[in-house]
Amino acid sequence: MYSYTEENYLKAIYKLSEKAEEAINTNSIADVLQTKAASVTDMIKKLSDKKLLKYEKYKGVLLTEKGKKIAIETVRKHRLWETFLHDKLKFGWDEVHDIAEQLEHIQSNLLIDKLDEFLDFPSHDPHGDPIPTKQGEIKKSNFILLSELKEKQKANMSGVVDHSSVFLKHLDKIGLTLGRVCEVTEVNEFDGSVTLKVDAKKQLYISKEVAKNILVKVK
Amino acid sequence: MYSYTEENYLKAIYKLSEKAEEAINTNSIADVLQTKAASVTDMIKKLSDKKLLKYEKYKGVLLTEKGKKIAIETVRKHRLWETFLHDKLKFGWDEVHDIAEQLEHIQSNLLIDKLDEFLDFPSHDPHGDPIPTKQGEIKKSNFILLSELKEKQKANMSGVVDHSSVFLKHLDKIGLTLGRVCEVTEVNEFDGSVTLKVDAKKQLYISKEVAKNILVKVK
DNA sequence: TATTATTTTTAGAGTAACCTAAAAATTTAT
DNA sequence: ATAAATTTTTAGGTTACTCTAAAAATAATA
Numbered sequence: 071m072y073s074y075t076e077e078n079y080l081k082a083i084y085k086l087s088e089k090a091e092e093a094i095n096t097n098s099i100a101d102v103l104q105t106k107a108a109s110v111t112d113m114i115k116k117l118s119d120k121k122l123l124k125y126e127k128y129k130g131v132l133l134t135e136k137g138k139k140i141a142i143e144t145v146r147k148h149r150l151w152e153t154f155l156h157d158k159l160k161f162g163w164d165e166v167h168d169i170a171e172q173l174e175h176i177q178s179n180l181l182i183d184k185l186d187e188f189l190d191f192p193s194h195d196p197h198g199d200p201i202p203t204k205q206g207e208i209k210k211s212n213f214i215l216l217s218e219l220k221e222k223q224k225a226n227m228s229g230v231v232d233h234s235s236v237f238l239k240h241l242d243k244i245g246l247t248l249g250r251v252c253e254v255t256e257v258n259e260f261d262g263s264v265t266l267k268v269d270a271k272k273q274l275y276i277s278k279e280v281a282k283n284i285l286v287k288v289k
Numbered sequence: 290m291y292s293y294t295e296e297n298y299l300k301a302i303y304k305l306s307e308k309a310e311e312a313i314n315t316n317s318i319a320d321v322l323q324t325k326a327a328s329v330t331d332m333i334k335k336l337s338d339k340k341l342l343k344y345e346k347y348k349g350v351l352l353t354e355k356g357k358k359i360a361i362e363t364v365r366k367h368r369l370w371e372t373f374l375h376d377k378l379k380f381g382w383d384e385v386h387d388i389a390e391q392l393e394h395i396q397s398n399l400l401i402d403k404l405d406e407f408l409d410f411p412s413h414d415p416h417g418d419p420i421p422t423k424q425g426e427i428k429k430s431n432f433i434l435l436s437e438l439k440e441k442q443k444a445n446m447s448g449v450v451d452h453s454s455v456f457l458k459h460l461d462k463i464g465l466t467l468g469r470v471c472e473v474t475e476v477n478e479f480d481g482s483v484t485l486k487v488d489a490k491k492q493l494y495i496s497k498e499v500a501k502n503i504l505v506k507v508k
Numbered sequence: 509t510a511t512t513a514t515t516t517t518t519a520g521a522g523t524a525a526c527c528t529a530a531a532a533a534t535t536t537a538t
Numbered sequence: 539a540t541a542a543a544t545t546t547t548t549a550g551g552t553t554a555c556t557c558t559a560a561a562a563a564t565a566a567t568a
Contacts, residue, residue: 073524073525075524075525075526095545095546096545096546096547097544097545097546105525105526105527106526106527106528107545107546107547108526108527108528108529108546108547108548109525109526109527110546111546111547111548112524112525112526113524113525113526116524116525127533127546127547128532128533128534128545128546128547155400158407159400159403159404159407160403161399161403165399168397169395169397169400172395172396172397173392173395176388176391176392177391178387178388178391180380180384181374181378181388184378184379184380185378188377188378292554292555294554294555314515314516315515315516315517316514316515316516324555324556324557325556325557325558326515326516326517327516327517327518327556327557327558327559328555328556328557329516330516330517330518331554331555331556332555335554335555346516346517346563347515347516347517347562347563347564
């Protein structure tokens with residue numbers, strides 16, 4: 071079994087690895103985990119001793135298969151709990167993260183299997199992120215940014231890039247939530263802002279900044 | 290906010306206080322928490338500094354109102370989670386304790402309120418123990434021991450004294466679970482063993498040892 | 509009551525995770 | 539390529555919780 075902290079380090083390194091393709095450096099880990107570089111070095115040594123990652127001094131780290139497996143399991147737990155909180159307990163999608171951050175560390179494989187079944191084996195969490203399977207497979211979604219859509223294109227609102235509470239609450243406010251059908255009416259050449267028709271009804275005007283943080287699935 | 294460990298100490302002391310009526314001594318706490326007396330003394334000092342209990346050297350401890358409140362909140366969380374695991378995730382009543390022991394420390398008042406509502410405000414957990422209300426009130430059940438029933442008395446199986454997995458599994462096996470209607474057919478004078486009719490159908494023979502660990506509500 | 513047994517506390521130390529400050533290595537810029 | 543800036547590591551220390559062994563206080567017994 072691995073500690074709460076070890077799991078958090080592995081998850082952080084895993085998420086950084088997703089977009090990096092190269093060794094993850096100490097400072098970026100410290101940054102994500104809101105801790106100091108010296109603390110990261112300490113933990114890295116420990117995780118390296120446990121063969122959860124490959125570490126070369128001054129060269130950063132890479133997860134081993136073993137480390138990656140635990141990281142993905144933790145992501146799976148996190149996203150299943152988020153789904154539970156949202157779908158069953160009716161939490162808003164902006165409220166689920168912090169609680170799932172705690173719940174993801176509960177130790178019981180049977181619990182996760184049963185939760186998965188109770189939720190009817192969901193494929194995505196309330197933010198549209200894919201939920202890894204029990205085997206650790208992650209179906210990668212063919213989503214594109216809303217900002218990349220051309221005029222007259224139709225797409226399904228399917229996820230977000232920014233997961234911050236502020237952004238999610240803003241989307242709630244303008245009614246741009248998961249599952250909404252969006253048709254681009256106009257893309258402003260000057261500032262990249264987008265006008266769209268939501269669910270074939272409501273007209274909506276959003277900035278490029280917002281459009282760049284929304285993932286859609288083209289129909 | 291209080292730590293995982295502090296909550297466990299408060300809960301342990303609270304449970305010991307329930308049947309004690311006097312100051313709780315160091316060794317009994319160490320016993321319940323499977324730790325050493327020296328560790329208990331350390332933690333007691335800490336909790337005393339935080340005004341969660343009254344402590345006099347060599348004289349044991351008593352919870353303050355503040356300490357009792359936290360203990361009861363922790364019991365409430367534990368029993369709500371047990372109910373969730375049993376009713377929703379279909380865990381057996383012998384499987385819920387250990388997982389609830391972890392879940393009870395998740396920090397979020399809103400979570401517990403929503404869980405309570407999701408479970409439709411249950412009054413008792415899967416073992417028949419009362420679930421404290423949000424206000425910390427605990428309805429005390431007028432249950433008596435099955436071993437105290439006279440011949441021909443009818444009662445509802447409503448709880449257990451022994452919460453061990455072995456005992457609960459045994460009850461599952463003989464079909465003596467919560468809600469079963471029991472009518473005492475015969476009480477053996479020699480060894481106190483009891484013969485009963487369950488749900489007006491099945492005849493059952495149980496030892497006094499078992500009867501003394503079953504709580505019933507007389508009809 | 510004096511002695512013995514038991515319980516509780518203190519003293520000193522270990523582990524996990526964190527920190528600051530300084531040293532060492534690496535990278536960037538002149 | 540050397541100096542300057544940045545990053546990373548080491549050294550030493552803190553906190554929360556744990557332990558063993560010894561000392562002190564209380565309770566039990568002769």
